[in-house]
Amino acid sequence: MTKRPPWQHASIIILFWGLAFWACSRMIVPPAVDRDQSVTASYSFENALLHLRHIAVTPHPVGSRSHDAVAAYLLEQIKALGYHAEVQETIASALFDTEKPFVKAAPIKNIMVRVAGKESQGAALIAAHYDSVETSPGAADDGAAVASMLEVLRILKQGARPKNDMIFLFSDAEELGLLGSRAFIERHPWARDCVLALNFEARGNGGVLLMFETSAHNGRLVEHYARAAVQPVASSLMFSIYRKLLHNDTDFSIFREAGIAGMNFAFIEGWTDYHTALDNLERLDPRTLALQGHNMLQLARHFADADLKNFGQDGDFGYFNLPFGKLFVFSLDDHLPLLLAGAALLSFVLLAMIGGYYRRIGMLQFFQQTGIFLLHVGLITGINFVFHAALLHIYDNNRWLPEPYNAILYFQASCCITFALFMLLHASLSRSIKPQEFTAAALCLWLLAGIYLALAFPGGVFFAVVPGLAMLAAWTFSLFRPGTPSTFITGVCSGAVLFIVAPTLYLAHHALGFHFDWLLMIVGALTLGLVTPALEILRRAYGRMLPAIFLALASILLVRADLSSDFSRVHPKPNSIIYAWDGTRNSAQWLSYDPEPDNWTRQFLTAKPGISTAGIFDDFIPSRRMLVLETQPVPLAIPSVRVVEQRIAKGKKYLAIHIRSRRDAPLIRLKADNMAAAIQIYAGNQLIHQNLPAASPLEYIEFHGLPSEGVTFTFVLPADIPMKMLQLIEIRPDLTEVWQKNFKSRPENTIPMRSSSSMPVDAVILRQSYPL
Numbered sequence: 001m002t003k004r005p006p007w008q009h010a011s012i013i014i015l016f017w018g019l020a021f022w023a024c025s026r027m028i029v030p031p032a033v034d035r036d037q038s039v040t041a042s043y044s045f046e047n048a049l050l051h052l053r054h055i056a057v058t059p060h061p062v063g064s065r066s067h068d069a070v071a072a073y074l075l076e077q078i079k080a081l082g083y084h085a086e087v088q089e090t091i092a093s094a095l096f097d098t099e100k101p102f103v104k105a106a107p108i109k110n111i112m113v114r115v116a117g118k119e120s121q122g123a124a125l126i127a128a129h130y131d132s133v134e135t136s137p138g139a140a141d142d143g144a145a146v147a148s149m150l151e152v153l154r155i156l157k158q159g160a161r162p163k164n165d166m167i168f169l170f171s172d173a174e175e176l177g178l179l180g181s182r183a184f185i186e187r188h189p190w191a192r193d194c195v196l197a198l199n200f201e202a203r204g205n206g207g208v209l210l211m212f213e214t215s216a217h218n219g220r221l222v223e224h225y226a227r228a229a230v231q232p233v234a235s236s237l238m239f240s241i242y243r244k245l246l247h248n249d250t251d252f253s254i255f256r257e258a259g260i261a262g263m264n265f266a267f268i269e270g271w272t273d274y275h276t277a278l279d280n281l282e283r284l285d286p287r288t289l290a291l292q293g294h295n296m297l298q299l300a301r302h303f304a305d306a307d308l309k310n311f312g313q314d315g316d317f318g319y320f321n322l323p324f325g326k327l328f329v330f331s332l333d334d335h336l337p338l339l340l341a342g343a344a345l346l347s348f349v350l351l352a353m354i355g356g357y358y359r360r361i362g363m364l365q366f367f368q369q370t371g372i373f374l375l376h377v378g379l380i381t382g383i384n385f386v387f388h389a390a391l392l393h394i395y396d397n398n399r400w401l402p403e404p405y406n407a408i409l410y411f412q413a414s415c416c417i418t419f420a421l422f423m424l425l426h427a428s429l430s431r432s433i434k435p436q437e438f439t440a441a442a443l444c445l446w447l448l449a450g451i452y453l454a455l456a457f458p459g460g461v462f463f464a465v466v467p468g469l470a471m472l473a474a475w476t477f478s479l480f481r482p483g484t485p486s487t488f489i490t491g492v493c494s495g496a497v498l499f500i501v502a503p504t505l506y507l508a509h510h511a512l513g514f515h516f517d518w519l520l521m522i523v524g525a526l527t528l529g530l531v532t533p534a535l536e537i538l539r540r541a542y543g544r545m546l547p548a549i550f551l552a553l554a555s556i557l558l559v560r561a562d563l564s565s566d567f568s569r570v571h572p573k574p575n576s577i578i579y580a581w582d583g584t585r586n587s588a589q590w591l592s593y594d595p596e597p598d599n600w601t602r603q604f605l606t607a608k609p610g611i612s613t614a615g616i617f618d619d620f621i622p623s624r625r626m627l628v629l630e631t632q633p634v635p636l637a638i639p640s641v642r643v644v645e646q647r648i649a650k651g652k653k654y655l656a657i658h659i660r661s662r663r664d665a666p667l668i669r670l671k672a673d674n675m676a677a678a679i680q681i682y683a684g685n686q687l688i689h690q691n692l693p694a695a696s697p698l699e700y701i702e703f704h705g706l707p708s709e710g711v712t713f714t715f716v717l718p719a720d721i722p723m724k725m726l727q728l729i730e731i732r733p734d735l736t737e738v739w740q741k742n743f744k745s746r747p748e749n750t751i752p753m754r755s756s757s758s759m760p761v762d763a764v765i766l767r768q769s770y771p772l
Helices: 006-028 045-055 065-080 139-158 179-187 189-193 219-228 236-246 251-257 286-304 336-357 363-394 396-400 407-428 435-456 462-480 487-512 514-530 532-542 545-563
Strands: 085-096 102-115 123-129 165-171 194-202 210-214 261-267 317-322 326-331 573-575 578-582 587-592 610-612 626-631 640-649 652-660 667-672 680-683 686-690 700-704 711-718 725-732 750-752 763-771
Touching: 006 487, 006 532, 045 065, 045 139, 045 286, 065 085, 065 102, 065 139, 085 179, 085 686, 102 139, 102 179, 102 686, 123 139, 123 179, 123 251, 123 286, 139 165, 139 194, 139 286, 165 179, 165 189, 165 286, 179 189, 179 251, 189 194, 194 251, 194 286, 210 219, 210 236, 219 261, 219 286, 219 317, 219 326, 236 317, 236 462, 236 487, 251 261, 261 286, 317 462, 326 336, 336 435, 336 462, 363 396, 363 407, 363 435, 363 514, 396 573, 407 487, 407 514, 407 532, 407 545, 435 462, 435 514, 435 532, 462 487, 462 514, 462 532, 487 514, 487 532, 514 532, 532 545
Parallel strands: 102 700, 123 165, 123 194, 194 261, 573 750, 578 763
Antiparallel strands: 085 102, 102 165, 210 261, 317 326, 578 587, 587 626, 610 626, 640 652, 652 711, 667 700, 667 725, 680 686, 680 711, 725 763
16 A cells, blocks of 8 residues: 655644634634524614613713613613513612721612513523723623613514513622622512523623533533523533632622522623723624624523423533534533543553553653653743743833733734744654653643542533543554554544634633733643644654744734734723822822823823822722822812711610712712721611621721712611711712813823722822711
8 A cells, every 4th residue: 555645644634623723713703793684583783783872882880970871771772662670779788808898888770671471480580780880881891781681672572472481680780799689689579589590791892602600500501501502602611710710700699699590601802991991882893792692582582481490409510512513511410520530541541551561652761751741841831931921021011901902912822832832842852752652641641630620620621531532542543553544533533632622722811811821821732742643743744844834923923913012092001090189188199000100191190200009098998009199289079977866775876977979979988986896887778787796897888879969877886886087088080170271181092991999090089087
C-alpha cells in the first residue's frame, strides 16, 4: 500500500478541527436577526426595539424622574396590551453584613402581570429588573429583558389560555441589592404561588444567552430547558464556578433562597460597557436582543403548559453542550462524577500497564516525558504572564479601565502565541520527546484533573473526562496497532476535545476578563498536550511553517489592538470627579479615583493633587487610593433634620427623626451614636431593621430614592440608651451646584467611571452633624 504524503494526513486533521470550530461558532455566536413581521404570533424584534427606545433613553436609578418615567411607560404598555398591572409600592430593605454592617433601604415599585391559567398547578415566574445604575441607560442591563417581557405578553394575549398561571415581575431596585425581589418574596401574596422562576440578566452588551445557574435538584429543569430553548448554551462547569468562586447575586438568588426552582440567564460579552454610559441602544447587539426574546417566548410557552409538579424535588444534574444545539445531561448524585473520573483514570492506568507489559511504554520514560510536558506548560504560562504584564505596562490607557476595550483581540493573540510556542518547543525538543509517553503524560494529568473537578466542582467533571476519554481512545488505538494509520481516529477524537475546550475558554475569557487570560492559557497548553498526536501529524506536514503562521496571526491581532488602543468617542476614557463638603469642619475637597489627573479633571485637581487613602470623610465612606485637593467651600443647603417624636413606653425609647433634602439629593447615609443598640428601625411605617442577638453591630443606614417630602426614621431603643448625635451624608449625582463658569464640560471621549453608593462619581457630597 502506498503511504500517503504528510499533507494528506494533515488535511484530515484540519478538516475535523475546522468542523469542531464551525460547530463551536454555531453554538457561541447569536444567529442573525429575523425581521420578518408577517406572523403576529411570533417574537418581533422591532417591537422589542421600540420598547427599548423608551426604556433606555437615560439612566433611570431608583428615585429619579427617569425611573418614574420608565415605570409609567411599563404601566401604559401593560394596559394597552389588555392586562391589569399589579403594583407593589413599599419601602424595601436589606442588611449587608460587610466589614461595616449597614442597612440599605429604598422606596420600590414592583410591577406585575398575572396571566391566569385554566388548570394551574402553580405559577411560573418570569422576571427582569427595570431600574438601572446611576451611570448607565441600562439598555442591556436590564432593558433588553424588560422589553422582551412586554413583547412576550403581547404574544401570549393572542394565543390560547395557558394551563398554568404565568407571573411577569418587572422588579425594582435590583441594582441596590435585590431590594425589589426581596419585597416581592417577603411581602406579596403572589410569591407563595410561584413554583418556577426564570430570571433574565445581562453583564455585557452581546453574545449568546447563557443559562448559567439553576436551583438545587435541577434534573427536570435542565431536561425541560434542553427541550424548549432556542440555541441552548449551558454548562454545569460555569454554574459550579459561578456559585463557588464569583459570588455574584441577581434577583434569582432571592428566588432560589425562597425555595423556588428555576434558572438564571444572561449574556456576558462586552463587559467594558457594563454599568457605564456605553450600555446604550446603539451598542447593544441586536442579535443578542432577538435571541434573548426568542428564548423567553419559547420558555414561557413551554412552562405555561408543562407539568409544574415536583420541580426541585429530583436529583442534581450536570450538563454540557453537544453539537447542533443539543445538551448532554448526566446525574451528579451517588458520587457519579467521582466514579466517572475514577473509572477513566483506572482505564488509563490499566492500559498503560498492559502497554508496559508489551514493552511499548517505559515507566522511566513516562516520568521523563511528564517533566518535558510540564516544562512546556510552565514556559508557556510564564511567557503569557510576561506578555499580559507587558500589555499593561506599554498601554498606559489600561490603568484607567477594569478591562481593555480590545480585550478579545488580546485573548485571540494569546491563543495564537500559546499554539505557536507549544509547536516551537515541541519541535526544539523533538529528539527528547517520545510521542507515546508524552501523550500518556498529558492524558494522566487531564484525568487527574478530572478527579479534582469531581471533588471540588462535580458539575465540571465532564470538562476533563470527556476530552480525556476521547484522546484515550486514540492513544489506545495507536498503542495496540502500531504502524496502522490512525489519522481519522486522531482527527475525530482531537476535534471532540476542541469542541469541549474551545467554547469553554472563550466564555471563561468573557466571564473572568482580560486579567485572567494568562491563567486560561494554562488550560490551552494542557489541551495542546492532550492533542499531541494530531499536532505531530501537523508538524510532520508543515514543520515550523505552522507556528510561524500563528505568530503572524498574533502580530496582526496585536497591530489591530494597537490601532484601537487610544481613547476616543467609541472607546472613551472613564474618569471621575467628586466635590465633598464637610459641614462639621467647614472644609471642602475635590477628589477622584483616577490614577492621575487628565486634561478634564486637571481643572478641578490641578496637575499635582495630593494622594489620600482615607477615602471620602475617612471612616464614613471609605475607599481606595484617591487624588485629593483642598478647595474653597461652596455654600450648600444642608438637610432639614428635626425630631418629631421622643417618648418612652413599656421600657423602650421611641425617637422619630424627619429628614428632608433641600438639594433634591436622592441618596443619604445616616449614622448615630448607639445606633447599634437600636432594637428596631423604621422608615416611615415600614420596618427596615430588626436587631437580632447574633447580628453584627449596625454601623449606618443607606437610604436611596429619598422623596422630596423627606422620610421619618424611627429608632426604637432601650429606655436607658441615649442617642445624642446624628451624622448625615447627602449624595447628589451631578455637579451643577458647584459648577463654575470657567469649568469645561466633559469631553466626548470621556465618560463617568462605574459607580456605586460606596464609590459615587460626578457627585456633590455633603456631611453634616446634628445634635438630637
